[in-house]
Amino acid sequence: MNKIQWLMAEVTAIVQETPRVKTLTLRLPEWIPHLPGQHYDLRLTAEDGYQAERSYSIASPPEKTGEIDLTIEFIADGEVSSYLFDGIGIGDPLEVRGPIGGYFVWKDTMANDPLLLVAGGSGIVPLMAMLRHRANIKATNPTVLLFSVRTDEDVIYWNELKTLACQDSQFSLLITFTRRPPSDWTGYQGRIDGPMLSEVLSRFSSPPLSYVCGPTPLVEQVANTLADVGLPPTSIRTERFGPTGT
Numbered sequence: 001m002n003k004i005q006w007l008m009a010e011v012t013a014i015v016q017e018t019p020r021v022k023t024l025t026l027r028l029p030e031w032i033p034h035l036p037g038q039h040y041d042l043r044l045t046a047e048d049g050y051q052a053e054r055s056y057s058i059a060s061p062p063e064k065t066g067e068i069d070l071t072i073e074f075i076a077d078g079e080v081s082s083y084l085f086d087g088i089g090i091g092d093p094l095e096v097r098g099p100i101g102g103y104f105v106w107k108d109t110m111a112n113d114p115l116l117l118v119a120g121g122s123g124i125v126p127l128m129a130m131l132r133h134r135a136n137i138k139a140t141n142p143t144v145l146l147f148s149v150r151t152d153e154d155v156i157y158w159n160e161l162k163t164l165a166c167q168d169s170q171f172s173l174l175i176t177f178t179r180r181p182p183s184d185w186t187g188y189q190g191r192i193d194g195p196m197l198s199e200v201l202s203r204f205s206s207p208p209l210s211y212v213c214g215p216t217p218l219v220e221q222v223a224n225t226l227a228d229v230g231l232p233p234t235s236i237r238t239e240r241f242g243p244t245g246t
């Protein structure tokens, strides 16, 4: 098996997505087409040689060539995320390797199947690559995104998601606010639970393929509930990002 090489990428753009989330665009010396859902590993090396390595999902679709977008959530005591959030500027080098992952991926051969995407917080990142690619290939499969966030300040990619939903009658955007919804909010509130998921599933005329990504407790609860209501376990794919809940 070929070992994936570490490469020195260059930061070419930084976008503040929310108060706690930034997207870094990295230009790669060798760009390899990725599948939506895959990630890169990123390695920081201190002057004394100490290294820290973390995984970050690719937010950009494979149609964006030569560069990848990584969307990073700031974690207050986080060794790597806090440096990427506060210590990195345009032109800086970053060591990465990828694309990695063969399970939590959405392939073109699945583009006719109904699709349920469930995200908690920064778990939206790999799902966004799927939605961006789905829009680029003009897929018309019924697709629902259920996105759990704390407050209206925390909705990553909100404008783009709203635009996708406006342009595509087959794509539904559902957000649930776990702490503070916007004042005029009439949609879901609170953590994702069984009744909420049953209602979301009732929008599909046949069982969807499901991708669930975010903090471990959310992922486990959603995946168990989807299995409990009868979705085949093989149709539920999960990716866990971290230990805390939204």
Ligand SMILES: Cc1cc2nc3c(=O)[nH]c(=O)nc-3n(C[C@H](O)[C@H](O)[C@H](O)COP(=O)(O)OP(=O)(O)OC[C@H]3O[C@@H](n4cnc5c(N)ncnc54)[C@H](O)[C@@H]3O)c2cc1C
Binding pocket: 039, 054, 055, 056, 057, 058, 070, 071, 072, 073, 074, 075, 077, 078, 079, 080, 081, 082, 122, 125, 126, 215, 239, 240, 241, 242, 243, 244
């Ligand atoms: C396949 C994969 C893809 C990922 N993609 C992304 C991505 O696209 N964007 C992104 O922001 N992160 C992503 N992550 C999470 C990322 O790899 C790091 O775990 C995260 O940035 C925290 O690293 P850190 O060094 O800042 O924190 P650490 O120093 O490792 O941890 C500091 C503290 O924060 C807690 N913690 C660790 N991770 C989280 C978390 N996610 N949420 C809350 N608390 C946490 C730890 O338990 C610890 O108490 C992904 C993880 C995996 C496995």
